Amino acid sequence: MAVVEEGGDMATLRTAEVAEQAGVNVETLRFYERKGILPEPPRRASGYREYPPETVERVRFIKRAQELGFSLREVQDLLELRQTARAKAGRVRKVAEAKLEEIEHKIRDLEAMKLSLTELLCACDGQKPIASCPIIETLSGCERCQQKEAAEQQGGGR
Amino acid sequence: MAVVEEGGDMATLRTAEVAEQAGVNVETLRFYERKGILPEPPRRASGYREYPPETVERVRFIKRAQELGFSLREVQDLLELRQTARAKAGRVRKVAEAKLEEIEHKIRDLEAMKLSLTELLCACDGQKPIASCPIIETLSGCERCQQKEAAEQQGGGR
DNA sequence: CTTGACTCTGTACCATAGTACGGAGTGAAT
DNA sequence: ATTCACTCCGTACTATGGTACAGAGTCAAG
Numbered sequence: 001m002a003v004v005e006e007g008g009d010m011a012t013l014r015t016a017e018v019a020e021q022a023g024v025n026v027e028t029l030r031f032y033e034r035k036g037i038l039p040e041p042p043r044r045a046s047g048y049r050e051y052p053p054e055t056v057e058r059v060r061f062i063k064r065a066q067e068l069g070f071s072l073r074e075v076q077d078l079l080e081l082r083q084t085a086r087a088k089a090g091r092v093r094k095v096a097e098a099k100l101e102e103i104e105h106k107i108r109d110l111e112a113m114k115l116s117l118t119e120l121l122c123a124c125d126g127q128k129p130i131a132s133c134p135i136i137e138t139l140s141g142c143e144r145c146q147q148k149e150a151a152e153q154q155g156g157g158r
Numbered sequence: 159m160a161v162v163e164e165g166g167d168m169a170t171l172r173t174a175e176v177a178e179q180a181g182v183n184v185e186t187l188r189f190y191e192r193k194g195i196l197p198e199p200p201r202r203a204s205g206y207r208e209y210p211p212e213t214v215e216r217v218r219f220i221k222r223a224q225e226l227g228f229s230l231r232e233v234q235d236l237l238e239l240r241q242t243a244r245a246k247a248g249r250v251r252k253v254a255e256a257k258l259e260e261i262e263h264k265i266r267d268l269e270a271m272k273l274s275l276t277e278l279l280c281a282c283d284g285q286k287p288i289a290s291c292p293i294i295e296t297l298s299g300c301e302r303c304q305q306k307e308a309a310e311q312q313g314g315g316r
Numbered sequence: 317c318t319t320g321a322c323t324c325t326g327t328a329c330c331a332t333a334g335t336a337c338g339g340a341g342t343g344a345a346t
Numbered sequence: 347a348t349t350c351a352c353t354c355c356g357t358a359c360t361a362t363g364g365t366a367c368a369g370a371g372t373c374a375a376g
């Protein structure tokens with residue numbers, strides 16, 4: 001057990017604490033720092049890092065965004081969106097809009113998978129044969145078609 | 159222009175055709191085959207692969223599922239779900255249900271990201287300062303709440 | 317029957333995202 | 347003062363998901 005966590009106000013965290021709370025290991029934090037996805041935290045005189053507590057949230061976000069299919073580079077973009085938000089709003093806006101569309105596309109496709117899987121579950125509940133595979137058709141077809149569908153749904157062109 | 163695509167009935171496809179239609183390259187098909195994620199197709203006498211046309215759909219599905227954050231191993235599981243569907247329904251059902259939950263979780267998190275991003279866009283539209291970052295809070299917080307199943311994390315560490 | 321695009325196999329290489337390790341310094345408790 | 351977990355840094359290694367040849371065979375057209 002760490003002998004730390006004292007210090008009263010919990011103002012800053014050390015690497016092992018951030019790592020544990022965020023569910024990654026210490027090396028990963030350094031890795032992210034090297035990659036520029038985590039800002040370099042202030043150091044003590046000794047060189048020890050002193051992370052601000054919100055680092056934990058940031059790292060958790062990074063992990064989760066990766067599980068949602070974003071690369072570290074993309075996660076970095078997402079994180080930066082907010083920092084630069086009001087400055088040069090025009091350029092940022094474009095990026096944000098693109099990301100938003102990407103996210104909506106992911107949601108649509110996951111909904112399709114969900115539907116197929118639900119049907120699968122129902123079907124195998126009722127013991128009747130599954131006609132053909134809905135999950136594949138829905139999703140694999142969608143890369144081309146769904147963009148059209150989306151355009152129709154939204155009513156606006158791209 | 160390939161000299162192929164004749165043959166009248168389009169019964170089978172060759173590697174380059176599958177690759178082109180699925181938007182991957184030829185080596186990738188072999189790679190998937192080695193990994194067992196694409197079944198070995200029948201061969202001609204010469205050794206040439208003759209893919210059934212639905213291979214294209216399968217490959218597109220694979221690509222998209224990866225973009226949604228599933229590893230090849232997971233994609234394989236998803237694909238196999240349907241093959242084994244009615245046989246040993248009990249075991250399969252469990253897997254399917256787990257996948258379904260995972261997918262729903264992804265959707266929820268993407269919805270959260272979408273919301274935050276939408277707010278960001280609204281905020282920077284209205285030119286007012288963005289209070290704090292909603293996108294990070296929403297997503298990084300949820301890992302615990304929603305995924306209460308930090309089962310492998312036996313307490314006591316803190 | 318030659319040509320050129322396409323295919324085969326195997327092996328080597330690449331980028332991304334970490335993980336592990338060695339050797340040395342730090343720091344709070346005993 | 348010693349101990350021992352924790353920290354530092356750099357480097358090397360791993361796994362995943364491909365990509366890129368090299369060298370040889372195939373096949374349809376000219």
